Amino acid sequence: MRTVLFAMFAIVSWGCTDSSSPGATTPSQTETAAANPTQPANDTSGPATAAPSGKAEAGPESGKIREAMKSMEAQPAESRQAFAGAALAELTQGRLPEPLRKAFGDLQSAPLQGRRLILMKGLATPEAVSAWTAVCPAGATVLGDMEKLAPKDQGKHLVTTCKVGGDSLITPAEAERTDGIALAAALTAAQLLGKAEVERELLAFFLKASPAG
Numbered sequence: 001m002r003t004v005l006f007a008m009f010a011i012v013s014w015g016c017t018d019s020s021s022p023g024a025t026t027p028s029q030t031e032t033a034a035a036n037p038t039q040p041a042n043d044t045s046g047p048a049t050a051a052p053s054g055k056a057e058a059g060p061e062s063g064k065i066r067e068a069m070k071s072m073e074a075q076p077a078e079s080r081q082a083f084a085g086a087a088l089a090e091l092t093q094g095r096l097p098e099p100l101r102k103a104f105g106d107l108q109s110a111p112l113q114g115r116r117l118i119l120m121k122g123l124a125t126p127e128a129v130s131a132w133t134a135v136c137p138a139g140a141t142v143l144g145d146m147e148k149l150a151p152k153d154q155g156k157h158l159v160t161t162c163k164v165g166g167d168s169l170i171t172p173a174e175a176e177r178t179d180g181i182a183l184a185a186a187l188t189a190a191q192l193l194g195k196a197e198v199e200r201e202l203l204a205f206f207l208k209a210s211p212a213g
Contacts, residue, residue, distance in 0.1 A: 062198040065091075069205050080209035081115070081182075082108040084202050088189065091199055096192055097127040100185065104206075116151075119185040131191040132184060136162030146180050152212045154180025169204050182210035 065087055072080050089105030096104075103122025107115050123132065123143065133139035142161050146154050156176040158164050164183065165172035169190055175183055186203045193199045 061091075065198055065202065069201070072205075077209040077211060078112050081206060084206035084209060088199065088202050088206065091202070092189070092193065096189055097122075097125045099125050100128050100189065103185070104189070116179065116181045119181045123181075123185055123188060127192070128188050132188045135164065135187045135191050136184075138162060143184060149180070151179060155183055155212050158183055169200060170207050174207070177212055178207050179210045179212050183207065186210075 068083065068087070072083050075083075085104040085107035089101050092101050092104075095101075100122040103118050106118050110118055120143075122128065129140055132143070136142055136158070138161055142158065145157060145161075149157055155178040158180055159172050159175045163172075164170075164187060165175040169186070170178065170183070186207050190200060190203050193203075
């Protein structure tokens with residue numbers, strides 16, 4: 001199953017090629033559907049829109065989420081990750097590609113060992129791969145490398161290959177100790193959401209609850 005997903009990344013990455021570039025072609029609906037099995041082949045709704053680049057205004061909901069994060073700090077990492085995923089899914093409707101948004105939400109009902117696969121599926125869409133490529137120029141190639149690496153080595157591989165970390169979301173040292181697929185999913189979401197503060201706080205909380213191993 002994982003091999004099929006990594007093949008999807010390659011297909012989707014090819015489909016994200018700029019059609020104005022020499023030799024570029026537009027992917028067929030069948031290829032798009034294969035890369036995104038949750039979306040019908042004739043879906044013409046277009047990609048989800050990203051959040052405005054300005055800071056999100058603080059409101060009662062943001063305060064409640066911050067209080068909940070604080071109250072969850074003593075909980076096991078598995079519970080904190082599920083909480084952060086559910087909160088992100090609720091906050092980002094219409095702002096993340098639906099498969100990625102749904103993947104975050106589905107973590108709360110999945111066993112820990114199945115969560116990486118859920119996140120990989122969420123990343124296998126043209127919008128997500130395009131955003132990930134903006135974070136890491138190696139794009140789908142580096143995601144494909146994950147299959148060859150032990151989970152404990154994947155975060156370090158992303159730091160080395162993509163130079164991730166060094167912003168408010170996560171430091172390079174923290175990224176090296178983080179699950180690679182969770183790291184890719186969170187950084188992709190951050191790229192799509194822009195500077196929305198509470199969402200970035202949730203993503204940072206999510207990453208701290210996603211250790212490699």
